[in-house]
Amino acid sequence: MTEADRPVDNGVNVEALIAAREALSEAPEAAQFKWRAACQWKNGTHSHSSVESFFGLGEEQRHKRTFSFDADHPEVFAAEDNGATPVEYVLVGLASCLTAGVASVAQNREIQLRSVTATLEGDMDILGILGADTDARNGFEGIKVTYDIDADASKDDIEALVAQSQKRSAVYDIITNPTNVSVEVK
């Protein structure tokens, strides 16, 4: 079998996703998911978060194992740097969401990927979070994502892949559009 004859395999089960789309369109209540995280304060700005259960397909679900994450502020913020900074977790979420989308769309379009890397950079004026400049927002002024993709496709087709991934990305939507967050004290 030559390379051209080999079926495209990016490790994404597109048939299952298409079947899920059909099944869930007919049973929309099963498409209602709840994603969760729990966070425990350690000391200073250091916290420990865990991700284990979620709800979907009409019932409680569980990851294969519990995923644990330390977060902290860096030493230049007079903290201990015991983990990634919270805003860096947002960049990891965006990078991984868009990258999963690139692989899924490539599989659906029968484009074989060889390598995909993304570098992300978010600009922030920290006078905002320090409360020193009311014109500076607390969050990122903007985020730049740069993809370097080696695939059996033209530059135009690769750009179209990335554009379609953005169009269907949960985290891209969360960051670029407002999401309501309610915060309560028990």
Added chain:
Amino acid sequence: MTEADRPVDNGVNVEALIAAREALSEAPEAAQFKWRAACQWKNGTHSHSSVESFFGLGEEQRHKRTFSFDADHPEVFAAEDNGATPVEYVLVGLASCLTAGVASVAQNREIQLRSVTATLEGDMDILGILGADTDARNGFEGIKVTYDIDADASKDDIEALVAQSQKRSAVYDIITNPTNVSVEVK
């Protein structure tokens, strides 16, 4: 020394943060930070991200060590569940940002914290990301954060702590307000 005499210590160096606010207000170019992540596709929806360098205080900075994260989709999405789901990373970022803020504000207000836990839940209609319902957004319909805080303070003071943390939180701002994201292919 009785408990009442003991100085409040939540492990946050508030004096250093106040000094930084004054110094950076006079040298605002040093307050321009760039936060970064890099992401490498592994297979299917599985990717590996790393967080190592950032820019701030006018120069390149480095975390004490490289923080690494696997992300994937769960088995109910016909994937291998090799890491937390991208949207769960967003919840971890929000939880850790608000929690670091609670500790910092408590220190500044001389409130001794004993324990702080947050539970987060984000609702999502996955017909959005599946492209099956144009009325369903890709991201969270909403996020609920619930704090359980044991501290030397009244319920009102604890609620005010959490409210001030929201007001100064980078990730809360990123999620509740639109942020521009540009995506390019090299």
